[in-house]
Amino acid sequence: MARSYGIQYTGAVGHADHPFLCIYMATAAGVRPKIYELLFSSSAAPADNVSRCIVQRHTTAAPTGGSAPVISPIDFADPAALASAYAGSTATDTPSVVLMMFSVNLRATFRWVAAPSKEFVVPNTQWAGAGILVKAQTGGAYNPDASLFFEE
Secondary structure, rough: OOEEEEEEOOOOOOOOOOOEEEEEEEOOOOOOOOOEEEEEOOOOOOOEEEEEEEEEEOOOOOOEEEEEEOEOOOOOOOOOOOOEEEEEOEEEEEEEEEEEEEEEEOOOOEEEOOOOOOOOOOOOOOOEEEEEEEEEOOOOOOEEEEEEEEOO
């Protein structure tokens, strides 16, 4: 049975071409992480501002310029995840295939849950990853909050 993990991040968007929140494989560890749920909202004061986001794969190198959020197992009896996580990236990784696009009003929360066996799969290749990119924001400060859940 697969082990499930979660990561969260709240903060400023690092760069529109690099992940706001992602998982990636620092080594070819023999697993293919599968993203099965995403949550996206904002903790800023309510206003009619919008963020356009994409879920995208990336390759080439580890993201840089941000921080490494803690990966928490959903079942605390499970071992540490083999995947790595990054948030607020500003450089290094190379964007690849766009998997999904969505826009969220500041007053709303967006949740995506994969249909059974339709998860976003990260290849078992060094530096391969996938995550949420905040491509555009309209209006004032948005201050996104995001959660990403995956299994190995």
